[in-house]
Amino acid sequence: MAMTRDEKFWEGMRWAGFGATFLFMAFPIFWMILTSFKVARDAYSTKVFFSPTLNNFISIFQDPYNFGPLLFNSVVVSFSTVAVAIPAATCAAYAFSRYQFKGKNALMVSVLSSQFVPPVVVVLPFFILFKNLHLLDTRLALVILNLSFVLPFAVWMIKGFIDALPPDIESAAVVDGCNRFQVLRHITLPLIMPGVVTSAVFGFIQSWNEFLFALILTNQKAVTLTVGLMGLHTDKGILWEHMAAASMLIMIPIFAISFTIREYFISGLTMGAVK
Amino acid sequence: MNSREKYVKWVMLAPALLILIGTTLYPFLYSFITSFRFWRLTRSAEPGAFVGLANYVRAFGDAGFWNSVWVTVLFTIISVTLSMAIGLAIALILERATKLNTFMKSLLIFPFAMAPALKGFSWRFMLNPDYGILDAMIDFVFPFWSDVVWLGEPYWAVFWLAMTEIWGWAPYIALVFIGALGALPQETVNAAKVDGANTFQVFWHVTLPQLMPIVIMVGLLKTIFSVKMFDQVVTLTGGGPGRATETLNFYVYNQGFKFYDMGYASSLAYILVTTMFIFAFIYVRFLMKGEQN
Numbered sequence: 001m002a003m004t005r006d007e008k009f010w011e012g013m014r015w016a017g018f019g020a021t022f023l024f025m026a027f028p029i030f031w032m033i034l035t036s037f038k039v040a041r042d043a044y045s046t047k048v049f050f051s052p053t054l055n056n057f058i059s060i061f062q063d064p065y066n067f068g069p070l071l072f073n074s075v076v077v078s079f080s081t082v083a084v085a086i087p088a089a090t091c092a093a094y095a096f097s098r099y100q101f102k103g104k105n106a107l108m109v110s111v112l113s114s115q116f117v118p119p120v121v122v123v124l125p126f127f128i129l130f131k132n133l134h135l136l137d138t139r140l141a142l143v144i145l146n147l148s149f150v151l152p153f154a155v156w157m158i159k160g161f162i163d164a165l166p167p168d169i170e171s172a173a174v175v176d177g178c179n180r181f182q183v184l185r186h187i188t189l190p191l192i193m194p195g196v197v198t199s200a201v202f203g204f205i206q207s208w209n210e211f212l213f214a215l216i217l218t219n220q221k222a223v224t225l226t227v228g229l230m231g232l233h234t235d236k237g238i239l240w241e242h243m244a245a246a247s248m249l250i251m252i253p254i255f256a257i258s259f260t261i262r263e264y265f266i267s268g269l270t271m272g273a274v275k
Numbered sequence: 276m277n278s279r280e281k282y283v284k285w286v287m288l289a290p291a292l293l294i295l296i297g298t299t300l301y302p303f304l305y306s307f308i309t310s311f312r313f314w315r316l317t318r319s320a321e322p323g324a325f326v327g328l329a330n331y332v333r334a335f336g337d338a339g340f341w342n343s344v345w346v347t348v349l350f351t352i353i354s355v356t357l358s359m360a361i362g363l364a365i366a367l368i369l370e371r372a373t374k375l376n377t378f379m380k381s382l383l384i385f386p387f388a389m390a391p392a393l394k395g396f397s398w399r400f401m402l403n404p405d406y407g408i409l410d411a412m413i414d415f416v417f418p419f420w421s422d423v424v425w426l427g428e429p430y431w432a433v434f435w436l437a438m439t440e441i442w443g444w445a446p447y448i449a450l451v452f453i454g455a456l457g458a459l460p461q462e463t464v465n466a467a468k469v470d471g472a473n474t475f476q477v478f479w480h481v482t483l484p485q486l487m488p489i490v491i492m493v494g495l496l497k498t499i500f501s502v503k504m505f506d507q508v509v510t511l512t513g514g515g516p517g518r519a520t521e522t523l524n525f526y527v528y529n530q531g532f533k534f535y536d537m538g539y540a541s542s543l544a545y546i547l548v549t550t551m552f553i554f555a556f557i558y559v560r561f562l563m564k565g566e567q568n
Contacts, residue, residue, distance in 0.1 A: 006473045017368040022379065025386055025446060028397050031408055035400070044406045084294070092291035095284040109559055111291070114299040116555040118503050120527045121544040122298065124537060125305035131320070148298035155291060180283045209390035211506040216532055226392045229510070240400055247397065250390050258388045262381045266450055 035244035043241035056245035070228040078207040081146040089154035097162040115152045139222045145213045150203040161195030198268035310542035316535035330542035343526035351501040353437040362448025383446035394439040395510030429519035439507045455489040495558040
């Protein structure tokens, strides 16, 4: 079928838009990548051609920046958060999805709403509590607070996947005398694995990127990567070549895992917001 | 259902609910009580006397508070409208399931997955008047703007703060809209075309009205997250120039952790909570309606 003039115009617009979208999305990331390979003199310029160096990646791990322990903290905090949140969320999601009981709606709404409590409200009392318990500047403190936003999101996301599964699949196992935990473990869980993995990845990303809690609760021992960036803002200004290299350290693991599971990621992510 | 079955669900719910009571309900109530007290951590580690509504009254006479409300409103309006508009545009561009579009959809994850703190730093770098690449590009295309120090002008600083947020959220919104567009029935579109409607008319009179429920949902969700935005204020502008980018969230942070005024910070935080819960309430109503269908 021949295109009308109107359709041709919009087809052209589509291509122009495609190019614009690509530039808009990719350029800031591309520029950070480029800068991370520049020596300081080139970093403070708009040069696209330069002789690349790997020194920035080495020096962020050396004195005085020492990103090694920061990387360790980020890894430990993010993994621990996910390790606690996902099993708890899966059980809760299963109960919400498979049982009818009084007050269920109210409870589900509270879980959902807890995501909307501003982090700054959560952190005020915990700052005082952790101070009294001598838990300031510990990884445990960060894990506890990260649970406040990772857990509710995971409950809703996993619930969506269980809802999509017909309950009949489980009834045979119930008849065979399995209890509910066995059903969840052996029948339901394998079927909703993509959903569980997606919410685990999403929870990991959220914890990894978390900034406010770590900024307030840590100052030395438990500092994470995102807050470590603040240390590159020195009296002499921001050390952009180091900043760019540290950015790679934060971005690459996240990009790698989200790209690996991109299809599940996209469907899971969009399902969480609108059903 | 036997009696054991009855308890199983509570055993399953218990860990998640206990964690949420500890990490959300407890601080939520604690802040509420603190908001009625006088408590400066610099003077005492113990909470001070109850002062009734004094902290809230103080807020209403505080120019810094009103400034932060205005900044938050401005930031929210810009970031919500632009990220929705750009998100919808990207969705329409990538709507058809071609190989190239699938590749592009995977790329869209990256800005969304990037740490917000990092977004602030990377845009700050690109906007620097001396060596920023974005600044250089803008100067090239619009020479009359070559003297503007982007993060030094109050309104521009708010605009760029919103831009960091839009850059991360527009792709996410686009992905949601692509999903929604794919679920729309094609018959009405074809019928409109047969009736001689052009592409724009089809979009405006057929597609957009059908998309409206999703547009409202995403708009509410984005509003909630815009009001919550914090990280980029610290890493892009530090609240400046002057107080031009001090959002309510940032203002609470300053009162609590720069001046250690826990009572006042808590009352401000509660004003923030109340605002957010108005939007959250509407959002949850919508979502639960979908749940029951």
